Amino acid sequence: MTQNHTESCPVAASLNEFGDMWTLLIVREALHGASRFTDFRANTGIAKNLLTNRLNRMVDSGILEKRDVGTSGKRHEYHLSSKGHALAPIMAAVTQWGNEWVYGKGKEPIKLIDRKTGNSIAPLAPQDCDGNQIAWKNVVTSTRA
16 A cells, blocks of 8 residues: 655655755755855855855755854854754765766765775665664655554
């Protein structure tokens, strides 16, 4: 029996918060240490008006925190909030998917490496509460009662 997915859906709600390319590219840059408007612009190629819009929207939604760093509030830095940092596994999964399905094995432009060990990060997959990998076919959804 299939579930009706037209009701409240966390996938749809999440995409509503960060579902455009520019938002995820800003998160990518923030995860790598970018915090200034000029850094985000240089590293993404986004137009100034779009960047201003996305940064404001991400601050309003709680993904980024805006901090004054200049006189008279004219200079700002943007830092990921806890909500923004929680996007890291999604960014890792998108990177891994792109490496495999867009570029292909041996042609990966960016690899995810554990800083401590120097080893590649294992592909992300669903896990149970004990950390055991489970197949997606064994995942079911449940709604609030």
